[in-house]
Amino acid sequence: MKKEIINLLEKEPQLTNAELAAMLGISEEEVAAQVAELKKMGVIRGQKLIVNRELIGDSKITALIEIKVTPKSKLGFDAIAHQIAEFEEVQSLYLMSGGFDLAVTVTGNTFHDVAMFVAKRLSPLESVVSTATHFILRPYKELGIKMNDSGTDDRGIVSL
Amino acid sequence: MIDYSKLINKTIQSVKPSGIRKYFDIAAEMDDVISLGVGEPDFKTPWHIREAAIQSLNEGKTRYTSNSGILELRDEICKYYERRFGVKGYNYRTDCLVSVGGSEAIDLAVRCLINPGDEVLIPEPSFVCYTPIVAMSGGVPVPIRTVVENDFRLTGDELRAAITPKTKMLILPYPNNPTGGIMRKEHLEEIAEVLRGTDIMILSDEIYAELTYGGISHASIAAVDGMFERTVIVSGFSKAYSMTGWRLGYALGPKEVIAAMTKLHQYAIMSAPTNSQYAAIEALRNGDDDVRDMLKEYDARRRFIVDGFNKLGLACFEPNGAFYVFPCIQSSGLTSDEFCEKLLYSKKVAVVPGNAFGECGEGFIRVSYCYSISHIKEALKRIGDFLDECKG
Ligand SMILES: Cc1ncc(COP(=O)(O)O)c(C=O)c1O
Numbered sequence: 342m343k344k345e346i347i348n349l350l351e352k353e354p355q356l357t358n359a360e361l362a363a364m365l366g367i368s369e370e371e372v373a374a375q376v377a378e379l380k381k382m383g384v385i386r387g388q389k390l391i392v393n394r395e396l397i398g399d400s401k402i403t404a405l406i407e408i409k410v411t412p413k414s415k416l417g418f419d420a421i422a423h424q425i426a427e428f429e430e431v432q433s434l435y436l437m438s439g440g441f442d443l444a445v446t447v448t449g450n451t452f453h454d455v456a457m458f459v460a461k462r463l464s465p466l467e468s469v470v471s472t473a474t475h476f477i478l479r480p481y482k483e484l485g486i487k488m489n490d491s492g493t494d495d496r497g498i499v500s501l
Numbered sequence: 502m503i504d505y506s507k508l509i510n511k512t513i514q515s516v517k518p519s520g521i522r523k524y525f526d527i528a529a530e531m532d533d534v535i536s537l538g539v540g541e542p543d544f545k546t547p548w549h550i551r552e553a554a555i556q557s558l559n560e561g562k563t564r565y566t567s568n569s570g571i572l573e574l575r576d577e578i579c580k581y582y583e584r585r586f587g588v589k590g591y592n593y594r595t596d597c598l599v600s601v602g603g604s605e606a607i608d609l610a611v612r613c614l615i616n617p618g619d620e621v622l623i624p625e626p627s628f629v630c631y632t633p634i635v636a637m638s639g640g641v642p643v644p645i646r647t648v649v650e651n652d653f654r655l656t657g658d659e660l661r662a663a664i665t666p667k668t669k670m671l672i673l674p675y676p677n678n679p680t681g682g683i684m685r686k687e688h689l690e691e692i693a694e695v696l697r698g699t700d701i702m703i704l705s706d707e708i709y710a711e712l713t714y715g716g717i718s719h720a721s722i723a724a725v726d727g728m729f730e731r732t733v734i735v736s737g738f739s740k741a742y743s744m745t746g747w748r749l750g751y752a753l754g755p756k757e758v759i760a761a762m763t764k765l766h767q768y769a770i771m772s773a774p775t776n777s778q779y780a781a782i783e784a785l786r787n788g789d790d791d792v793r794d795m796l797k798e799y800d801a802r803r804r805f806i807v808d809g810f811n812k813l814g815l816a817c818f819e820p821n822g823a824f825y826v827f828p829c830i831q832s833s834g835l836t837s838d839e840f841c842e843k844l845l846y847s848k849k850v851a852v853v854p855g856n857a858f859g860e861c862g863e864g865f866i867r868v869s870y871c872y873s874i875s876h877i878k879e880a881l882k883r884i885g886d887f888l889d890e891c892k893g
Contacts, residue, residue, distance in 0.1 A: 349801060353874050360878075363808030364801045498528040498851050499538030501629045501678075501858075
């Protein structure tokens with residue numbers, strides 16, 4: 342049941358317990374208990390709005406930064422990853438396979454903000470060997486949501 | 502000046518244009534309408550199926566296929582019907598015809614079986630095409646009223662009462678558009694009991710066969726003892742695989758009937774769209790998981806919307822098939838037409854009046870759940886506001 346709840350909530354975080362209960366054919370109390378447990382377990386970690394700021398002329402600057410690091414002998418990549426995750430400019434952070442170790446997205450109001458972040462905060466870290474910064478020019482899709490389509494339904498309004 | 506009303510075929514002139522055409526036109530002109538009115542999936546055709554069609558184009562498959570359809574596809578259809586619904590015994594060379602949607606297959610089956618004056622039994626509420634097609638063949642459509650108390654199933658008694666010496670065919674439209682009603686094995690057995698020993702044919706429209714809920718699988722009347730020889734199954738890819746625009750369906754039935762249908766199809770159509778046929782082969786071979794995933798999504802929406810209507814005080818029996826709910830709106834004090842028109846004007850929500858699917862659909866509305874949960878939620882909220890205003 343936990344998986345079903347997560348599948349539904351991931352798509353529609355606004356669903357109430359009563360609505361989830363109807364959709365899953367279980368009681369509202371059962372849903373409430375499961376959701377509470379999912380939160381306690383740390384499975385449900387929060388929710389955010391996906392926005393396209395471009396449309397109100399308020400774009401932020403986002404960069405995707407590839408980082409190579411030397412892992413600490415015992416802690417592996419975790420220590421440096423936790424350290425980078427602490428920076429509030431960092432929007433996402435992943436350990437990667439392939440040519441580099443960590444992928445970070447960083448957001449700032451200007452190019453300068455992002456450049457300064459790399460130069461002043463990221464590069465000086467002891468374990469960071471090198472960085473490659475790619476500026477994002479335009480978002481097309483984020484977290485499964487298209488950023489530019491009109492969202493219109495190309496089906497008619499009514500059909501029999 | 503030519504008086505076209507004197508030229509145009511009398512029967513087609515007498516066929517009522519779908520009674521809600523006007524209402525559709527109003528809806529289409531309005532801005533910001535939120536609709537629960539369409540009978541087609543919101544999902545796009547699964548990617549691998551689209552790719553199979555593209556592949557066939559790239560390979561230059563741009564010609565007619567054989568009249569009955571690509572042999573490989575017919576083979577897959579027969580295997581599919583056995584695998585999914587336990588109907589055995591169709592010979593893919595002689596008992597299967599690939600058509601332009603289920604729609605064409607319905608038209609062919611009726612035209613090839615009905616002589617002028619033959620009566621065709623049509624349980625209602627049901628899909629809108631049966632009556633006009635029967636009428637065009639000179640047949641006499643005989644509606645059978647089904648009721649919400651029986652979850653809109655056709656019962657043996659209702660069937661028996663409608664049969665006359667002129668009865669040629671029974672149309673069996675389950676899982677049902679618009680009610681979402683289904684017929685289980687035991688219900689089909691009741692129908693079979695009445696038909697055994699007669700020459701009455703069955704046209705079983707099983708286009709929603711993949712869409713059944715609550716752990717109930719679709720049962721085909723062709724698998725019921727004694728029914729195989731009298732059943733023409735019509736189905737297609739539109740609903741199960743979200744392929745409405747590909748225009749592909751099929752008929753399965755006794756070789757004599759399929760041969761007649763193929764003859765007519767050959768003259769009227771030549772062959773069904775070639776690239777759609779290649780897509781359909783892929784759908785049948787590798788599409789089970791897609792169907793399962795879409796079904797799961799529909800099921801969550803179905804429960805959501807049934808619960809929603811019941812909470813609004815519009816009694817809604819639990820539909821176990823297709824992707825429609827059919828709530829009763831009599832408590833609003835309005836007719837189906839009034840309800841839909843007022844709802845459209847005042848809240849900009851489009852649903853279909855139940856009487857569009859037969860007189861006995863009066864007092865109901867058809868609501869499709871081929872929409873996202875957030876869309877359905879907003880529409881339900883507006884319907885709730887509308888009902889409050891009706892009371893107030
Ligand atoms: C009950 C029923 N039969 C047949 C059809 C025709 O489907 P198609 O011609 O797309 O296969 C529909 C479409 O709405 C339907 O609802």
